[in-house]
Amino acid sequence: MLSKQELKSESAESWGHGSLPFVLEDDISKQALLLTELSKKVINMGQLRRIASQGIPDGAGIRSTVWKLLLGYLAPDRSLWSSELAKKRSQYKHFKEELLMNPSEIARRLEKTTVLNNDNGKSESRCVLSRSEITHGEHPLSLGKSSVWNQFFQDSEIIEQIDRDVKRTHPDLHFFSGDSSLAKSNQDALRTILTVFAKLNPGIRYVQGMNEILAPLFYILKNDPDEEMAACAEADTFFCFVELLSGFRDHFCQQLDNSVVGIRSTITRLSQLLKEHDEELWRHLEITTKVNPQFYAFRWITLLLTQEFNFADSLHIWDTLLSDPEGPQGSSLYHSLAKYFDEHLYLYGWKRWHTFGKMAPLWFHLLATSLFNIGLK
Amino acid sequence: MEMPRRALLKVIVLGDSGVGKTSLMNQYVYKKFSQQYKATIGADFVTKEVQIDAKLVTLQIWDTAGQERFQSLGSAFYRGADCCVLVYDVNIQKSFEILNNWHKEFVKQADPVDPEAFPFILFGNKIDVDGGSSRVVSEKTAREWCASRGDIPYFETSAKEGYNVHEAFLCVAKMALAGEHEQEHDIYFPGISETVSEVEQRGGCAC
Numbered sequence: 001m002l003s004k005q006e007l008k009s010e011s012a013e014s015w016g017h018g019s020l021p022f023v024l025e026d027d028i029s030k031q032a033l034l035l036t037e038l039s040k041k042v043i044n045m046g047q048l049r050r051i052a053s054q055g056i057p058d059g060a061g062i063r064s065t066v067w068k069l070l071l072g073y074l075a076p077d078r079s080l081w082s083s084e085l086a087k088k089r090s091q092y093k094h095f096k097e098e099l100l101m102n103p104s105e106i107a108r109r110l111e112k113t114t115v116l117n118n119d120n121g122k123s124e125s126r127c128v129l130s131r132s133e134i135t136h137g138e139h140p141l142s143l144g145k146s147s148v149w150n151q152f153f154q155d156s157e158i159i160e161q162i163d164r165d166v167k168r169t170h171p172d173l174h175f176f177s178g179d180s181s182l183a184k185s186n187q188d189a190l191r192t193i194l195t196v197f198a199k200l201n202p203g204i205r206y207v208q209g210m211n212e213i214l215a216p217l218f219y220i221l222k223n224d225p226d227e228e229m230a231a232c233a234e235a236d237t238f239f240c241f242v243e244l245l246s247g248f249r250d251h252f253c254q255q256l257d258n259s260v261v262g263i264r265s266t267i268t269r270l271s272q273l274l275k276e277h278d279e280e281l282w283r284h285l286e287i288t289t290k291v292n293p294q295f296y297a298f299r300w301i302t303l304l305l306t307q308e309f310n311f312a313d314s315l316h317i318w319d320t321l322l323s324d325p326e327g328p329q330g331s332s333l334y335h336s337l338a339k340y341f342d343e344h345l346y347l348y349g350w351k352r353w354h355t356f357g358k359m360a361p362l363w364f365h366l367l368a369t370s371l372f373n374i375g376l377k
Numbered sequence: 378m379e380m381p382r383r384a385l386l387k388v389i390v391l392g393d394s395g396v397g398k399t400s401l402m403n404q405y406v407y408k409k410f411s412q413q414y415k416a417t418i419g420a421d422f423v424t425k426e427v428q429i430d431a432k433l434v435t436l437q438i439w440d441t442a443g444q445e446r447f448q449s450l451g452s453a454f455y456r457g458a459d460c461c462v463l464v465y466d467v468n469i470q471k472s473f474e475i476l477n478n479w480h481k482e483f484v485k486q487a488d489p490v491d492p493e494a495f496p497f498i499l500f501g502n503k504i505d506v507d508g509g510s511s512r513v514v515s516e517k518t519a520r521e522w523c524a525s526r527g528d529i530p531y532f533e534t535s536a537k538e539g540y541n542v543h544e545a546f547l548c549v550a551k552m553a554l555a556g557e558h559e560q561e562h563d564i565y566f567p568g569i570s571e572t573v574s575e576v577e578q579r580g581g582c583a584c
Binding site: 157161164165168169170171172177207208209211212252254257263264292294295298299302303307 | 394395412414415416418419420442443444446447449450453454471
């Protein structure tokens, strides 16, 4: 077991870029523990979660595998991995072929089927379909709801939105942004994953912010030192994204905003948790300054804290979030947040608080003002 | 002697995703343009002090998310607004057509005392793109829409080049001040603008 003191050293490392020898030792021992766990025939998930929740060392190259396990994409039994992965990857390939085909291709295939059917009836083959044989529903100007073209025009709005947001995903990181072929192919992968997801989930489709949730997953999987894994990062990320979102997809659904599973009630629960955890801070926000929790908590929750910290730090936060046995949802999200604030913000945040402020002005104002007013912890 | 109370004016910026709301705000407040803004999720605000005639006012400008999905979450942000800025991209027809929707949704959710008299303003942004050749919404069309909405003021802007941005927001400040109503704002921290400028000065080296 790692002691509380060691846990704090880990935090100091991830927050302060410290290079104290005991911190490195801690990282090495954690890495050894994780590697031992990962080499078992059947991985003990409880044990893996416990170690991973304290942060996965950056240099070990195992975050990709650990996250896949934590998200339930890889089974604890290692002997199942290769067949399961092969199955999923082929399923994704199938999704792409089926869902990303453009309407003229669908129309062409329909046409081909019709010709073939006709051929069966009459022996003489014809290359050109007469006009009347193009079904009304599949004409580009058809207004029929079932028309592939109508669907196409509806989709194109979502596709444009996805494109706009993919282009502004981590514009400060070369991996995602710029004119390099690396950035371009990574953007293509994000675009494809989000489009396939939107088509498979017509009730949610694409909501702004999904790109921010997807980016860390793809970044980690694509940078897997195992080349075969890295090559299949797009397919694997798709399924990890689905797993991750399954816990809180309702937050993205407008129709559920006022329901118990919607974003509003999640925000209320977060506020209640803050009250239990730190009544003084809660009182200051809620009563003295009358700050609506929606002002600060909406983005925290929908984006799983990805826009509040720099990218490297948010990966460490995700180690904790994803390690929670209940997933990054339910009460665990709030506890992770609370724990995070407790351990990181109060203890270490002050060194870098102006950095927080630059990235999240509102959050900065809230906390800076609140904490200054009630005195440092 | 009693110190005069400094007016805090709350301004909401609305419009379709990608029309340049964040860029306009940042151009106005920090005089900077970047291609690198992330999509706004939820809402953010910046503050700026403006002198109007002899009066010093603090503009609290709220930037919002552009996707329609977020409209229903607006009420918390819209309440207590003194002016609403609608933004569209002159190169994208849909961003203009959807203005009716934003207008209606704001009135519904902000629930101003007198919706007819509430100060709206329209910005037609990105007039710099392709030297104006990819423009699809003409100034005339935009002005006609403004006239049909009770003669709301209209500004053509380029957040990228800083064109007309200052003038447009000055008009916002004047309108907000003229219609300022006595009510408690949802959020205001005294001293917040000082904190903002402090952060800004540290700016580039903070990471």
